[in-house]
Amino acid sequence: MRSFGRVSGFLGNSRVLLGIYALLLLAGMVASYALSWRRNGWPEDIASVFGLLAPSAAEALLFWCIGSLLIGRRGLRRHPLRTTLFAATTLVFSVLMPAQCYALLYSNSFISVLALENVASAHLSADIRQPLLIAAAIVASVVLVVLCRFGTPRDRPSRPWRRYATASFAVVCAMTAFTANRASPVADGAGGLQPGQSPVTALLLTSWQKWQLYHYDAMSGGSVDDDAPYPYLKDWVNREPLPFAGKPPVAQPNVIVLFIEGMSARTLEPYGSTYPGLTPNLQALARDTMVVDNYYNHTAATYRGLQGQMTSGFPRYGGSEGGQGWLEGRNADSYAKRSYSSLSGVLGKAGYHTVFFAPHPSVSALNDLIAMLGFDELYNRERSVKALLGNDPVQPFIRNALTDHDLFLALRRYLERNNGKQPLFIGLYNIGTHAFMDVDGHGEKYGDGSNHSLNTIHNLDAQFGRFYRWFARSRYADNTLLVFTSDHAHYPEPTYVQAARDEHAGDDEYDPYFVDRIPMFVRAPWLEMPPRFDAHDRTSLGLAPTVLSLLGIDRARNSFIGQSIFRPYDRGDPGLRIAPLGPSVYAIHDGHVYAPGKIPTAMAARYEHEVARARQYHALESEGRIFPARGAGQSGAPAAAVFPAPAK
Structure with missing residues (x-):
């Protein structure tokens, strides 16, 4: 006791x-x-x-x-x-x-x-x-x-x-x-x-x-000292000819750009992955296309990734930002009223019918983002199921969204029914390769299925392969520019880091950053392209001008700040690129990614210059000074004042 x-x-x-x-x-x-x-x-x-x-x-x-x-x-x-x-x-x-x-x-x-x-x-x-x-x-x-x-x-x-x-x-x-x-x-x-x-x-x-x-906007307000109301506005896209010979189709070629969710290049077989049979369909795609090496994402995550590539800029806002993101409150209604020049907008003025496929339900801020980017039509989950997949057995939704299988099937059904009277520009974004997700019983797992990152990559490859085999035999094969890329790199979740490092045992090549090399496959049968092309650290900031360059569209009113990856380097260009992810800005140089706080002293001055460039874009964006609104001239009112709300 x-x-x-x-x-x-x-x-x-x-x-x-x-x-x-x-x-x-x-x-x-x-x-x-x-x-x-x-x-x-x-x-x-x-x-x-x-x-x-x-x-x-x-x-x-x-x-x-x-x-x-x-x-x-x-x-x-x-x-x-x-x-x-x-x-x-x-x-x-x-x-x-x-x-x-x-x-x-x-x-x-x-x-x-x-x-x-x-x-x-x-x-x-x-x-x-x-x-x-x-x-x-x-x-x-x-x-x-x-x-x-x-x-x-x-x-x-x-x-x-x-x-x-x-x-x-x-x-x-x-x-x-x-x-x-x-x-x-x-x-x-x-x-x-x-x-x-x-x-x-x-x-x-x-x-x-x-x-x-x-409080970034309040702190940076008034920081832009430029007499031009729209400093980025210009009437040209590319000033150098495309470095490939070829004769374009008689009619304007169709364009399909696949923005695969969170995919880095390093775990894909065409980029040297040592996982046998992980991406056999991308291997087949690589044999028919030009594979672009050393090409990086310039921002993250999805909202910035899609907008940044389509408008060739550094978007300020992502999904959720403590009250200021696209997904919060009525922000989407406000942000969607802003005016940007976009790849879809330029192609729309060139006579294209523009369509975007997304797996999300109709109640999603992504719909407003797509409308802001100037697409004529959006096929979300409900519309795809009702209008395109009515005769097909639809798989159970994955996290309330279409599976990759059904998303690619919806794209195929749309192309099958298209009458061909107008050239098409189609964008597509999937969800199945999102970080922290795994493949359900309807998908295809890799090996023993123990690594969910590899499972999602393998399943995406399988579902894309079904679409691509149909596409390669279809009436679109010879007159369509097909670009396979990603919205951003794969997030360094533990299973992905493990997979990436297991491939290079004893090799310190991989730093687990959200900035990394991303894939780009370009299929344009009328161009005499090499099997591989080195982008030399160029980033997805240049996607829009790159696609327009491939189409031979070199003059169009725009406010792109990126350049085509085919543009030769200027003499004296240090080759340093940046990737802003919210407040953290990464540097890309000579095949390496440098995290903020780890920028080498030799490139610190150039890095700060590029960071200031991104901040200037944010300040101009907050003032509605990226691109004139519809109906306004170069000195027109800010976009939010005159751009009508997009259709829901």
């Missing part, structure tokens, strides 16, 4: 309970780190391990110090203010640490600004474990607060030096965590941890970055 009394007295001590709780939080973080390292590679040396674990240990000690100061010498009873502060502190650490653990295991990085921006797309990677983990953390924090509130700490004599020492430890721990995290910020789209990152401080700094991004 005496031993039991000692144990119960020991556990009844609030500070002891707090210490045990802090150790449990730290143990959870260490376990998460270990599981992440096991999946993605262990640190190179003990110094790296220390650099990764020490900041988290400092945060756990900081939590104990703050809690101890709030508990005080006599406990929390009869002290409602200190109890409230103790509860708030416990809840913050209890929720944020497990949330970051989950993010690390699930996405190979801590929560970033880009992740917060795309929170509205969380349903694509919904997992019951996350809310259960957060709920468990809340329950645990409540239990701790109750036990400490009604605990019976020993009434010791007052010793001020203990409080001073605890407060000093708290200050040291806070400064250590803050300084370390400022030195290793959480970069958007960068997988893996960097020495110095710790869970709570990293998320607080990310939230601060998010707040800065939220």
Whole structure:
């Protein structure tokens, strides 16, 4: 009984309970780190391990110090203010640490600004474990607060030096965590941890970055000093002839551009993937096309990726941005009133009928984005099922969207029924290769099906292959420009990082960034194109002028800031390109991608110049000064004032 009394007295001590709780939080973080390292590679040396674990240990000690100061010498009873502060502190650490653990295991990085921006797309990677983990953390924090509130700490004599020492430890721990995290910020789209990152401080700094991004427009307002109302406006697209000989079709060729969701080049067989049989249909496509090498995405994620390629610009807004994204509130109605020159707009004026295929349901902000880009028609999920797939068995929707199988089948049915009176420009975007998704029972998995990233790539290849085999025998084969590319690179989720690194065992070539080489296959039978073409680090910023160059359309009113990938480099061009992902701007140079904060000193000045260029675009965009609105001349009113809302 005496031993039991000692144990119960020991556990009844609030500070002891707090210490045990802090150790449990730290143990959870260490376990998460270990599981992440096991999946993605262990640190190179003990110094790296220390650099990764020490900041988290400092945060756990900081939590104990703050809690101890709030508990005080006599406990929390009869002290409602200190109890409230103790509860708030416990809840913050209890929720944020497990949330970051989950993010690390699930996405190979801590929560970033880009992740917060795309929170509205969380349903694509919904997992019951996350809310259960957060709920468990809340329950645990409540239990701790109750036990400490009604605990019976020993009434010791007052010793001020203990409080001073605890407060000093708290200050040291806070400064250590803050300084370390400022030195290793959480970069958007960068997988893996960097020495110095710790869970709570990293998320607080990310939230601060998010707040800065939220007020970006206000801070950058009036930053453009240019007399021209539309500084990017010009009447030419390309000034150099296409470097390929050939005789175009008698009639205007059709154009099909496939924007495959989140696909990098490195895991595709035509780009050297060593996974046998992963993409056999893309191998067949490569034999019929020109394969473009060293071509990178210039932004992410999907909303910026589609708009940025179609308008050859740096779009400011993505999906979700703390109230300012396309998917939030009535923003889509407002943003869709802005005016841009786009690939679909230029081709529409050239006599094309423009159509876009998307897998999403009709209630989606993507519909407004597509309308803003100037497409005549949009086939979303409902319209495709009703108008095109009525005689076909439709597969169960995947995350409330059409499967890749049915999306490509809808495109085929549309082409079969087209009367051919007008040349077509068709864009298509799928969902099946989205990060964190897997193939269901109706799709085709790769190998034993254990890697869902490879499963989605293999299934996409199979569904595209069915379409392409029909296309190659159809009446469209000889008079259609077919471009297969992506909206952006594959997000560095753990299964993809594992697959990419397993291909290059012992090779440090792959850095897990959301900026990477993306595929581009170009099929134009009337052109004498080489089997492969080196883009030399050009990016998807140049997609629109590249497609127009392939069609021989070199003059059109536009505000593109990119250039065709076929344009020769200017003398003295350093070849540095950028990829803004929200507040994080990556650099691309000489076959390498550099994360923000890791820009080599030799290219720092040019990098800052390019970053300023992107910020200028954002400022002009916010002022409606990218391209004159319909019915307005060069000095017309801002687009939002006169551009009518697109049809729903």
